[in-house]
Amino acid sequence: MSAGLDRAPLRVEDRGGYILATLDRPEKRNAIDQDLIDALHDLCGRLEAAPQTLVLRGEGGTFAAGADIAQLRDRRAADARAGINTRAFMRIAALPMPVIAVVDGYALGGGAELAYAADIRVGTQSLKIGNPETGLGIIAAAGATWRLRELVGEPLAAEILLAGRILDAPEAQAAGLITHLHDDGDAALAAAEKIAGRIAKLDPAATQATKRVLRAPRDAHPQIDLAEQAIxxxxxxxxxxxxxFLERKQAK
Known part of the structure; x- marks a missing residue:
């Protein structure tokens, strides 16, 4: 049996205050195939039913180097319309609690689009992130064309999507795509776990309401803010x- 065939493509661990999910296809640089998409849907079902913060990372020094090209080559128009990766990443983005991506090494194509679906991205010095899909004769259709523009602005998004520009770690941080930058994957994971720990101390209902408001379209404000605040x-x-809070203040 070849490496990787005897293990699940997504390793999920309950760390108490958060769920750690590791893309576990290092021999394929964590390329996103149908089995991994199915595993992400299963994970989403779990987190929709019992909300927890999600920390996403990749095994072996790579977040995800893209979609599985062998599978992608065989897909046809009906597969494109089904939005195989798109729907999974939309579900990740819509999870009730925050999603933190630990982006180590390559995050390209579908891997980048999975990272864009997170609420918070922590990176490493070896990070390379972008969307080279047009070089393969397709577009970045799993979220990059709308999420990336909102994340880094239209001019830079256009260069990444239209010219295949790949951002290194300092460029990704300067663009605001990565909010924390660390030397390696272990340090980045520790930083993500620290953020997850802070979130765990907050009111889950208020955190979930804040995420719903933050993700709402511009024309939904301020009505959605006021409705959530009223609850x-x-x-x-x-x-x-x-x-x-008031009792602690009075006690000082």
Missing amino acids: LFESPEKIRRMTE
């Missing part, structure tokens, strides 16, 4: 947390 204003957890 939270009636929350016993809001009263408890604010009472504790």
Whole structure:
């Protein structure tokens, strides 16, 4: 049996305050194939039913070097319309709690689009991220054409998508695509775990409401903000947390 065929493509660990999911196809540089997409859907089902923060990483010093080209070559028009990767990444982006991507090494094509679907991205010095799809005769159709413009602005998004520009780590951080940059994957994962730990201390209902508002289209504001705030204003957890805050302040 060849390497990788006897293990699941996605390794999922419950770390208490968050879920750590590791893309585990290092022999293929974590290329995104149908089995991995199916595993991501299974993970989404779990996190939709029992919301937790998700930390996504890749095994072997690579986040995901793209889609599995052997499978992609055989796909036809019906597969494109089915949005195989698109729907999985949309589901990742819509998870109730925050998604943190640890982007180490290559994050290209579909790998980049999976990273774009996260709420927070932590990178390493070896990071290379971008969308070279047009060189393969296709477009970046799993989220890059709308998410990347919102993340880095239209001029840079155009160069990445139309000219195949690949950003290195300093460029990705300067563009705001990566908010933290670390020496290696272990340090980046530790930083992501620290962020997940901070989130775990916050009110889950308020965090989920904030994510819904943050992801809402511009014309939904301010109505969605006020509606979510109205629900939270009636929350016993809001009263408890604010009472504790005032008591701590008075005790000083």
